[in-house]
Amino acid sequence: MDNKFENNNFYQAGSPSDKIVDADEVTIEDIDGESVSQKTKKAKKIKMPKKPLLKKGTFGNKLMKCTAMAAAFGLVAGVVFTGSTSLLSSTQDTQTTSNTSATSLSNSDSTTVDSTDTSDSTTVTDVSTVVENVMPSIVAITTVSVEEYANMFGQSESYESEGAGSGIIISQDDDYLYIATNNHVVEGATSLTVQFVDDSTVSGEIQGTDSDSDLAVVKVAISDIDSATLSEIKVATLGDSDSIAVGDTAIAIGNALGYGQSVTTGVISAVDREVTTSDETTGESITNTLIQTDAAINPGNSGGALINANGEVIGINSSKYADTDVEGMGFAIPISDASPILQELIENGSTSDSSESGDAYLGIAGVDVTQDIAQNYNMPQGAYISQVVSGSAAEEAGLSEGMIVTAINGEEITSFEDLSSYISSASAGDTVTLTVAVANGQEYSTQDVEVTLGSKTN
Incomplete structure (x- = not known):
């Protein structure tokens, strides 16, 4: 489809200086790189007298010049100020009468194609009042997560990383405020902090996520929020x-x-x-x-x-x-x-679509061990496990960080994408056999691990 965008460039102007050209025709390039000829008009030349009216250096000549300059200034100033006033008046008249006097350039009486309708609506340029009303319902979310990576010796190391995102207060009950955000904002977070409009901060926790729609709900205990902050914040009004x-x-x-x-x-x-x-x-x-x-x-x-x-x-x-x-x-x-997805996340912590879809879930994160890395560091090629989700099928089967998946059900795995594609084609409850390489000093030994795949909501 023409309106479909791929993910390669998601994360998620200069113009040439103007030049005055004294020519009848110049060549420029259009946005597609094609050469286009464009005509320009030369300025008209004003003929000047061949001889001075007065001799150079005389007092009269100087007086004449001063008088001429003063007169010219007065004339130009008068024209400028009058023109400005006239232009302003003309602009005001246009703004107030444009809808009644607007017409088409067509001289035909044909009604085959109608003219466009005009509108009295104006462009909104000052949104300060709108923003002032809405800002108390917007929060900043800071997350801390643990990132795993393989060092040059093939050993697993980790570090803490901090992320930033936003959220919208969409609901509340007697105990919690519920904040809508993106799944990718909170995914993998070990802790998160919510900052309100008055800059106060509280800890939050994930109520539920839906990766397919990239939505999540974070909840904050009302008892953790100061009374002064509660008087400042608001629940957002949702539109259509x-x-x-x-x-x-x-x-x-x-x-x-x-x-x-x-x-x-x-x-x-x-x-x-x-x-x-x-x-x-x-x-x-x-x-x-x-x-x-x-x-x-x-x-x-x-x-x-x-x-x-x-x-x-x-x-x-x-x-x-x-x-x-x-x-x-x-x-x-x-x-x-x-809205309906967020409501389900608030009520159930998951959506009915995801819980009933039967989508398989292994519960690991990882990176590719490419052919170059494998050769340089004497590692088997495959999918390196950098993180195992607590309580997941992978953890229950005994998979751990640092292992490298090299095959699934006997089929060779050369990248994490290969593994993900195989899992996504399976169903929750399926049992698969993963062949994994386990580091043993400078060597790797292989073993088969049977895993009963879970659901994305587990």
């Missing part, structure tokens, strides 16, 4: 993303680059865009239908709000198309699609 139209005002609020809440504005560029992204843990490709906007969406904005001119949340900011040739292509999950 099904009723938005291309050209509508779009305002994005989020924790851009982890610097704190910031605001960008733009319009709805397109609706129903099919965007394909990749799950960082499983490597699985997922396609969702998203809202496209030119409001700037940067790392840290993920999970924040895309709102309309009325201050209603119409989308959850998710990703940006990043490329040196691309500018102004951000995407958000439509709130009308997200």
Whole structure:
């Protein structure tokens, strides 16, 4: 499809200086690189008298010059000020009468093709009041996760990494506030902190996630929040993303680059865009239908709000198309699609679709041991296990960090993507045999491990 974007460039202008050309024709390049001729008009020449009216150096000559300059200034100033006043008046008249006097350039009486309709609507340039109303419902989310990697000797090492994202307060009950965000914001987090509009922070925990829709819910105990903060924060008003139209005002609020809440504005560029992204843990490709906007969406904005001119949340900011040739292509999950999923996550911690789908889940994260790495460090080629999820099928089967999966059910595995693809084609409850290489000093021994695959919700 023409409106489908692949995941290669997701994370998730200069113009040539103007020149005055004294020529009848110049050649430029259009945006496709084709040469295009463009005509320009030369400035008209003004004929001057061949001889001076007065002799050089005389007092009269100087007086004449002063008088001429003064008169010229007065004339130019008069023209400029009068022109400015006239232009301002003309602009005001145009603004107030454009809808009544607008007409088509067509001279035909034919009604085969209608003229476009005009509107009294104006462009929203000041969104400060809208932002002031919505900002108390937006939070910043900071996560801490443990990253595993293989060193040059094939041994597993780990380090803590910190991530930044955003969230929207969407619901509350007697005990908790519930915050909507992206799954990729909280995925793999060992701890997370929520920062409210008054800069106060509390610890949060994951209530539920849905990787297929890239949605998650974080909950915060109301008892952990100061009364002063409770009086400042608000629950967001959710809008109807099904009723938005291309050209509508779009305002994005989020924790851009982890610097704190910031605001960008733009319009709805397109609706129903099919965007394909990749799950960082499983490597699985997922396609969702998203809202496209030119409001700037940067790392840290993920999970924040895309709102309309009325201050209603119409989308959850998710990703940006990043490329040196691309500018102004951000995407958000439509709130009308997200709302029922978020409600299920709040109530059950999972969605019925994911629990009943039978999708298999192994419960590991890893990296590729490429052919070059294998040769350089005397390691078998395959999928290196960098993390085993607690309580997962992988942990129950005895898989551990540092092992390298080299085959599944007798089929060779040369990358983590190979392993992920095989698992995604299986069903929860299936039993598979993994061949793994285990480091034993400078050597590797192999063994077969039987794993009964779990569900994504386990």
